[in-house]
Amino acid sequence: MQSPASLAVAYRANGRKLTPQRQLIFQLMHENETHPTAEDLYAQASAQMPGISLRTVYQTLNELAEMGELQFIEIGSGATRFDPNVGDHHHAVCDSCGQIRDVHVRGAATLRPTDSTDFVINEVGVVFRGICSACETSRRKGSTQRGAKSPVQQAKASKK
Amino acid sequence: MQSPASLAVAYRANGRKLTPQRQLIFQLMHENETHPTAEDLYAQASAQMPGISLRTVYQTLNELAEMGELQFIEIGSGATRFDPNVGDHHHAVCDSCGQIRDVHVRGAATLRPTDSTDFVINEVGVVFRGICSACETSRRKGSTQRGAKSPVQQAKASKK
C-alpha cells in the first residue's frame, strides 16, 4: 500500500479509525527515505501538528507494523527504525554515518543454511555493513579516520 | 581465540589486566551456545562468583568485543546478545521461542547488492527467521498456535 486512500480502507478493515494523527504519520513515513526512528517522526509530525504525542507516534507505528504496512529495522544500537518498504529488499548500513539504505540482492530469498536443515524458514534478511560513498569520499580527503573501534562499537558510540 | 591461556596474552597485549571476573565471563561465554544476554551471563556468573557486579559483566563484554573476541547480535527486541563465535557464520532466529542458532551459508560473503554499487562492503550478515524444529514439532501436536502477529511483533511481545 502506498496511497492514503487505501490507508483508510486498511484501517477500517481492522476495525480502526482513521485519525488525523495516523494519516500524518503514515504520510511522513512514506515521504521519508531515511528509515527514521519514532523520535525522528515525532519531530517532523510535531512541526505539522503541534501537540501530537510521542506516545501516539509509537502506537501508530506499532499498528502499521501489525497491519503489515511497515517493518521494523533493528540493526544494532539505539532506537528501532521504521521502513515503509515492505517489499523484498535488504539493507546496507554505513558504519561511519549510520545511514541505512535499501538494496536489492539477487537470489537472497533462496539462500539456505548448509546446516540446520530442520529449520522452517519464513524470511531471509541480508545486511551489508561498510562505508557509504559519501563517507568514503570525505575519508579520502584526509581527516576523520577514527580509532580502531569495531563496527558495532562505532554504532554503539554513535548512539549518543 | 578459544583458550583461557591466550586470553591472558590478549589482555596483556591490550595493556589490560586478567582479573578473575574477566576469566569467568570469558569461560561462561564459551560454554554457552545460547547467545546469552548480559543479564543471562550475570546470573550464571553470580552463581560461581557471588558479588560480581552486573556492571562488570557489561564492561567485560564490551572489552571483549573491542578486542574482537566476541560479537554483538542485535536481532530485534530486547537485550543485546553475545556470540563468542567470531568466525564466518550467520544466524537463524526462531520466531516462536526466540532461540538463535549459528548457521553457515555458502556464498554469503560474496553476496552483493544489485544496486548501491558504490557502497564499500566490509561485512555481510544473513539472518533467517522462521520456526525451529522443536517449536514446529510442538506446534504440530496442536496447542499453541497464537494470534496473527508479525514475527517482529512476536519478538517484541516475548520481551516481557
Place this chain on the structure above:
DNA sequence: TGCTAATTAGCAAGACTTGCAAATTAGATC
C-alpha cells in the same frame, strides 16, 4: 445530532545500558 467504542495525550514506569567516584587489586618493580 447523539452515542459509544476507539483513540489520544501525558505522565509514570519498565527494560537495558552506561557514567561516575570510591574502594580494591593485578602486575610490574625493587
Place this chain on the structure above:
DNA sequence: GATCTAATTTGCAAGTCTTGCTAATTAGCA
C-alpha cells in the same frame, strides 16, 4: 616478598527507548 600505581570492580544514579495506564477527546455509525 613488600611496595606502588594504574587498571578494575562495585554500586548507584542516570540516560535512552519504549510501553502501561487513565482521563479526556473524537471518529464514524445510527
